[in-house]
Amino acid sequence: xxxxxxxSEDTATFECNICLDTAxxxxxxxCGHLFCWPCLYQWLETRPQGQVCPVCKAGIxxxxxxxxxxxxxxxxxPREKLxxxxxxxxxxxxxxxxxxxxGHRYVFGDNPHFLSxxxxxxPFGFFASSFNLAGGAGNPMEHQHxxxxxxxxxxxxxxxxxxxxxxxACIFLLWLLMA
Amino acid sequence: xxxxxxxxxxxxxxxxxxxxxxxxxxxPGVSINSHTLHGNSLSQWIIDMEGAEGxxxxxxxxxxxxxxxxxxxxxxxEVTFVGPNIPVNPHVYSNGHICLSILTEDWxxxxxxxxxxxxxxxxxxSCKEKKRPPDNTLYVKTCSKNPKxxxxxxxxxxx
Ligand SMILES: [Zn+2]
Ligand SMILES: [Zn+2]
Numbered sequence: 067x068x069x070x071x072x073x074s075e076d077t078a079t080f081e082c083n084i085c086l087d088t089a090x091x092x093x094x095x096x097c098g099h100l101f102c103w104p105c106l107y108q109w110l111e112t113r114p115q116g117q118v119c120p121v122c123k124a125g126i127x128x129x130x131x132x133x134x135x136x137x138x139x140x141x142x143x144p145r146e147k148l149x150x151x152x153x154x155x156x157x158x159x160x161x162x163x164x165x166x167x168x169g170h171r172y173v174f175g176d177n178p179h180f181l182s183x184x185x186x187x188x189p190f191g192f193f194a195s196s197f198n199l200a201g202g203a204g205n206p207m208e209h210q211h212x213x214x215x216x217x218x219x220x221x222x223x224x225x226x227x228x229x230x231x232x233x234x235a236c237i238f239l240l241w242l243l244m245a
Numbered sequence: 246x247x248x249x250x251x252x253x254x255x256x257x258x259x260x261x262x263x264x265x266x267x268x269x270x271x272x273p274g275v276s277i278n279s280h281t282l283h284g285n286s287l288s289q290w291i292i293d294m295e296g297a298e299g300x301x302x303x304x305x306x307x308x309x310x311x312x313x314x315x316x317x318x319x320x321x322x323e324v325t326f327v328g329p330n331i332p333v334n335p336h337v338y339s340n341g342h343i344c345l346s347i348l349t350e351d352w353x354x355x356x357x358x359x360x361x362x363x364x365x366x367x368x369x370x371s372c373k374e375k376k377r378p379p380d381n382t383l384y385v386k387t388c389s390k391n392p393k394x395x396x397x398x399x400x401x402x403x404x
Contacts, residue, residue, distance in 0.1 A: 084318060084354045085255055086262045099355075105255075109354055112319045120355035 083121050084109060091144030093131040097124040103144035106131065256317055260287040263357050273297075275362040278308065288313050291327070292362055300370040307332055309365065310341075311358055321352035323393050324361060333375040336368055340385045342392040343368075344378065349397055 082089040084105035091103040099121040101109075110117050110128065119126045133143050264287065267277055278291035290311040296302025308328035314320050326332065326341035336344045347356060347364055378384070388395055 085259055087258065105354070108319055112316075118353075120353040123353070 089134075092134040092136075093144060094134055095119050095124070095126050096130050096132075097122050097126070100134075101131075103131075103133070107145075256313065256315060257287060259318055260313065263359065267359055272359060272363055272366075274366055275359070290358065292358070294362065294366065296332075297366060297370045301372055301375055302332060302369050305330060305332065309362065311361075318354035318356075321348055321356075321393065322358070322361070323391055324348055324365075325392055332369055333377060334369060334372050335374075335376055335378050337378075338381050338384055338388075339377055340388070342384075342388065342395065344397055346397070349393060 080088055080092075080100065082092075082102045082105050083099055084101055087102075089100050089102045092100060093103045093106060094100050095106075097119050099119055101120075106120075106126075107128075109120055110126075117126050118124065128145060131145075133145060264277065267275075274295040274297055276293050278293050281287075281290040281292075290313075292309040292311065294307045294309055296305040296307070307326055307330055310323075310325050310327045312323040314323075324343060324345075326337060326343065331337060331339060331341050338344075343365065345364060345368060347353075347361065384395075
């Protein structure tokens with residue numbers, strides 16, 4: 067299959083050196099090596115000391131990589147986004163990932179929309195409550211409770227109560243208008 | 246679980262890609278044993294290796310076992326010689342453990358199964374005298390089953 071071979075050679079130049087896939091949220095090191103930011107981030111987390119480029123072993127750090135912006139893509143610096151992180155990190159004994167306020171970081175699978183929200187307690191509370199008002203059945207925040215059986219019920223109750231109040235308010239408004 | 250599947254998909258995707266590229270462009274003397282391809286998990290591979298021509302290992306056949314943890318490629322694979330023929334080499338213990346720095350502290354996620362195999366081929370090829378490591382008996386008696394748990398002391402005698 068010569069055609070597909072040509073193609074794979076063309077795109078290989080833009081493949082991340084870690085996942086071997088086309089680089090997403092690409093960053094480039096000072097030594098010129100291309101990575102997805104989430105991939106490189108995970109590598110840097112693995113080696114907090116003596117961080118080196120996976121390809122050429124040159125020194126590398128978060129501040130010494132340059133984000134690459136293609137045409138039309140997102141203009142946000144990929145380093146600002148919280149990269150996906152394997153679950154193993156949360157269970158490791160060195161507890162430096164949980165912030166001082168006991169904030170948690172969660173990864174919502176293939177849903178990059180939520181990645182930037184998953185840090186700290188406040189944004190979580192905010193989003194959780196706004197989702198409760200919306201009252202969707204496929205509530206993405208349920209990932210938060212995937213190990214506990216209880217809280218889901220509480221959520222349902224909260225939803226019921228808030229809906230009840232909403233109805234009461236509507237009826238009250240109607241009654242005001244009628245009067 | 247969501248989080249597991251997202252990190253697991255990187256692992257599987259990457260192993261698939263490595264598998265494909267090794268089948269597409271095999272290196273001389275290195276091939277994937279067909280047993281690797283049976284079963285749906287890619288977490289263990291067996292590699293068939295042949296001693297390179299013109300070296301002390303010419304004509305010999307070896308088998309390498311690769312085990313990948315869920316943190317691969319950020320964590321190095323566990324690599325040992327297995328099977329009836331363990332090469333007699335100053336860096337290979339008789340239980341199949343290999344003293345090679347890229348398998349532990351010098352590991353990089355930019356390395357691959359193929360790169361590891363090529364390093365091992367060249368380690369064997371540069372051997373001038375077939376002998377076991379000097380501490381073989383003691384090591385084999387006392388070591389952990391997993392060579393990655395060994396605190397290797399990389400004797401720098403340029404093989
Ligand atoms: Zn990548
Ligand atoms: Zn580099």
